[in-house]
Amino acid sequence: MKIRAPRGTNDILPQDTAKWQYLEQKSKEIFSTYNYQEIRTPIFEKTNLFQRGIGEDxxxxxKEMYTFEDKGGRSITLRPEGTASVVRSFLENKIYGHAQPTKYYYSxxxxxxxxxxxxxxxxxxxxGVEVFGTDSPAIDAEIISLGMHFISELGLKDLEVRLNSVGCPKCRADYKEKLLDYFEPYLEQLCSDCQNRYDSNPLRILDCKVDSDKDFMADAPKIHEELCDECQEHFSEVKEYLDLLDIDYQIDATLVRGLDYYTKTAFEVVCNELGAQDAVFGGGRYDKLAEEIGDRDxxxxxxxxxxxRILLALEEQGIELxxxxxxxxxxxxxxEEAQKTAFRYLNQLRKAGIKVEMDYLDRxxxxxxxxxxxxxxxxxxxLGGNELEKGVATVREMKTGDQEEIELDNLVAEMDKRVE
RNA sequence: GUGGAUGUAGCUCAGUUGGUUAGAGCACAGGAUUGUGGCUCCUGGGGCCGUGGGUUCAAAUCCCGUCAUCCACCCCA
Structure with missing residues (x-):
């Protein structure tokens, strides 16, 4: 076979599509009980939406975007994530003019x-889900709870909620300074990646796998201990709301979102059976993103x-949907005569809503x-010669092997009664 | 982008120090049972041994390239 699916893509075959459908349907069911509504945005967008919405750096x-030029010379990108598009849509359609909050889900x-x-x-x-128009910590807790509700409903176990706050542009800038000051004397001892991170994204040094064991790591300043009053207050309220819902979580100081418009709450839910890519879902607050993409706060x-990943985890845990x-x-x-007669009944039975199949290969x-x-x-x-002569069909219950004859004229009605 | 492992039948895998028609189990088809599934037995169809080149009298086997898959790093869902 010469032509194959492109690298990193997968065909989802019928034995799996059933699982996908179940997942999608279940998520819609649960999301709608929390009053989230579906939004569908284009699969491609102008490239600069993602450059702004996700961050140039x-x-x-x-290095990860599928970007191409269309025939009109526009730079187009296949969406690498959902949030930027949803925010764009929210602004473009002026949904901020409606009563808030706005609660969306997409897939x-x-x-x-x-x-x-x-x-x-x-x-x-x-x-995914997005909520606009409120910075209430209750919503932060709500979406974590919503996500947990959904994946627990599927039967997933061994889940761990990791929680952090990345502050706001103000207190994060102060924290970054502290961090740089702290690591400066150890710069030589950091791995080469972290020496780059020192300039590009110092917060990432904290969760470096190479350097994690070095003694100076433990005493590095933690962001959730350096927040400004407002962010501190928000963070503790999120925790309080999570406690109200009996959701266990671990504070994880290494959980960061690099960019300036990410604010306050950051979280991730991991599943232990998953190996290196273990986050089943993750997200956070982005109070400065709308401003970045549009001009609204x-x-x-x-x-x-x-x-x-959900499907993978379900499989690892041996859970059958x-x-x-x-x-x-x-x-x-x-x-042949029976085959033709059967073909007519096949049609009638199906129209009556009965799920029927027959042989097409002369078996x-x-x-x-x-x-x-x-x-x-x-x-x-x-249905054979004997049955045709008598005007009946032999009906066999597969589980028990019991057989009976049913008049062909009554076949559809009788089968309708029998099948569940 | 970097590193490691692996590509043989639809699937899971054997295949000896290179040696003649490349095997097994499962699956599939037919039969044992003149018209009846699941168990058993028999028979059968299926392979450019990922792909291109090289070494050799001879390559699934050795060497190189390439593509793909898997795992990890980076980063993320």
Whole structure:
């Protein structure tokens, strides 16, 4: 086979699409009980939306975007995440003029040019939520609770909520100074990556895997201890609301969002069975993002969860989603005349809403029965010369092997009664 | 972008120090049972051994390139 799916992309085949459908349907159900509504935005946007919305200095923008020029000479990018588009839409459609808050959810494919590995693909899928128009700490707790509600409902276990606050531009700038001062004498001892981080993104030094064991790490200043009064207050209220909901969490000082418009709450929910890419969902508050993209000061917060990662975790934990793979009946025929008669009944049964299948490959009776079995048919109908002569069909209940004859004229009505 | 491992049947994998028609289990098809699934037995169809080059009398096996997959780093869902 010469032509293959591009690197990092996956076909989702019927045995899996059933799981995807279940997941999507379940998420919609739960999100709507929290009064979140679906929003659908384009899968591609103008490149500068993401440059502004995610940040020029991020890896995503620097090296991971699928960017191309369209025939009109515009620079277009396949969305690498959902938030920027949703914020853009919120501003463009002037939703801020409506009563707030606005609570959205979305789901769909995202694209990042990265080396694939477990739980990471070039086309991957996220289900996410965004809330605009309030900076209430209750909403921060609500979306964490909402995400946990959803994945717990699926049966996932061994989940850990990690929580931090990255402050606001003001207190974060002060903190950065403190951090730089602190690390300056140790600069020589840091790994080469961290020496770069010292200039580009000092907060990242804190969760470096290479340097984590070095003794000076433990005493580095923690951001959640250096917040300004407002951010401190917000953070403790988020914790209070989470406590009210009995949601366990761990404060994680290494959890950061690099950019200036990310503010206050940052969180991540990890699953222990997942290996290196262990975040099932993650998000945070971005009170300065709307200002960056548009010119409105609108607070926002959201999370995104990785559908592939959820599926992976479910598999690791041996959790079977309740998926119905049965058919109601399978029609087995003997001879051409029976086959044609069956084809008519097949049609009538289907129109009555009964899930029916038959053989199209001229298989032997035994082969057709096998087929019925493989399809998990509840009943199989046998139609041959004997039956045609008597004007009946033999109906076999597959589980018990019990058989009875039913008048062809009553077949649809009788089967309708029998199937569940 | 960096590092490591791996590519043989639809799937999981054997394949000896290079040696003649490349194997097994599962799956699939047919039969044992003149018209009846699940168990058992028999038979059968399926492979450019990822791909391109090289070494050799001879390559699935050795060497190099390339593509892909997996794992990890970076970063993130």
């Amino acid at each position: 991020t890896d995503i923008v620097e 769909g494919p995202m694209f990042r040019y990265e080396r694939p590995q477990s739980g990471r693909y070039r086309q991957f899928h996220q289900i 609108v607070p926002g917060i959201g999370f995104a969860m990785g559908v592939e 309740p998926i119905d793979r049965e058919i109601d009946l399978f029609i087995t025929t003997i001879g 032997s009776v035994k082969g057709q029965m096998k087929c019925a079995d493989r399809n998990n048919a509840q009943y199989s109908i046998i």
